[in-house]
Amino acid sequence: MTEAHPSPEQPGWNGRSVCVAGAGISGQAAARVLAARGAVVTLVDARDDEALRAKIALPGVTVRLGDGDTLPAGTDLVVTSPGWRPDAPLLAAAAEAGVEIVGEVELAWRLRGPHAAPWLAITGTDGKTTVVRMLACMLAAAGHRTIAVGNVGTPIVEAVAGDGTGSGEGYDVLAVELSSFQLHWSSSVRPYAATILNVAPDHIDWHGSLEAYAADKAKIFAPGTLAVVNVDDEWSVRLGERAERSVGFTLGSPRAGQLGLVEDLLVDRAFTADPVREAAELAELTDVRPYAPHNVANALAAAALARAFGVSTDAVRDGLRAFTPDPHRIELIATHRDVAYVNDSKATNPHAAAASLAAYRSIVWIAGGLLKGADVEELVRSCADRLRGVVLMGRDRVQLATALARHAPNVPVVDVADTDTGAMDRIVGAAAAMARPGDTVLLAPVGASFDMFAGYPARGEAFAAAVRRLTGS
Secondary structure, X not given: OOOOOOXXXXXXXXXXEEEEEOOOHHHHHHHHHHHHOOOEEEEEEOOOOHHHHHHOOOXXXXXXXXXXXXXXXXXXXXXXXXXXXXXXXXXXXXXHOOOEEEEHHHHHHHHOOOOOOOEEEEEOOOOHHHHHHHHHHHHHHOOOOEEEEEOOOEOHHHHHHOOOOOXXXXXXXXXXEOOHHHHHOOOOOOOOEEEEOOOOXXXXXXXXXXXXXXXXXXXXXXXXXXXXXXXXXXXXXXXXXXXXXXXXXXXXXXXXXXXXXXXXXXXXXXXXXOOOOOOEXXXXXXXXXXXXXXXXXXXXXXXXXXXXXXXXXXXXXXXXXXXXXXXXXXXXXXXXXXXXXXXXXXXXXXHHHXXXXXXXXOXXXXXXXXXXXXXXXXXXXXXXXXXXXXXXXXXXXXXXXXXXXXXXXXXXXXXXXXXXOOHHHHHHHHHHXXXXXXXXXXXXXXXXXXXXXXXXXXXXXXXXXXXXXXXXX
């Protein structure tokens, strides 16, 4: 059951001229591994500052900072970091010259040895990190040597090749999170089993269209891969139709070949001896933390991948109980005067915010940021009847205010235009003033954070700090 797909024929790396585009964590890992295998490596990045230079210690690697546009002479392979757009000058020059371009994920797959660990892979617009960490906990509870890698934590190339001389044989199985950017630059990756959790408009500026974004996601359902389909998500179902083999998961009652819910139980009717007549109990709803409908779906997706790999029902339950949620994802910060304050700063698009808003009955919503061209009309319409009040912040708050005026005209809205370091205290104070006992003050911004903060973690930390100052917790 746990045999990996065969690796493609290994290329010879000794003396091969490779340009690694991007000096971030994955780029440095790729450069280090390739140099250890004898490649002639040039690491390039448009950035050039002392802090970055201090982080880069790569013996045998030529480091070129301050010029991310020029393709090094003689390059016969480019390994690009996932954030680089296909129309970046260096990548465009490589494509024009017929030089192959791959990502760190594709490189890792090509570096796998004959006994390398199989991959259980996750992609989707939202929920990837939660599912990959849940899955790693389930695999560990079953006694497997495993690690969560990819678009989270350790770069895949390090897990596969270590210092460049290993073959990734220290693990039994890898739990792999893959972004649409990483999948775009992949061609031969063949996971043992994989899931597309959901697809909603995101990163359209990078991919060009929703269809192109979805097509890159669909690469995860490679030939021979068992597809785990979210039957409650239209795009996941559509993309799963291309797969040779599939199972499903749903928040409804599962049919044969699916995992789902029966009253307060998570059950499996896909990986039992007789899926038509038999359902295996996996866990209780109370084992899913934090509880929210979309997080139950995350748990079912992780369970489906684990069960595909032969993990027992007991290990699925024990893994869920051992799972510790990452910060800034529907994170309860405090309860004060019977009002809950919840940080979901990671909800940076309408799909994620809708899932967060659906988890609570009466909400004072803190929203705003960089909407990146996203349409918020349907989001506001769908949650209007649960809004006690709204506090708007950030650059694109006017777009949210317009949608609220149309779909929730009777809901009070406070506009906080400030962007200074004390702005979050005023935002949280305004939300607290509108809240009533039983309400949830929810930071689910819809937009990215870079108009006011260094990133969504900084925004979430500012919210948490402001809540603690307000409540004395």
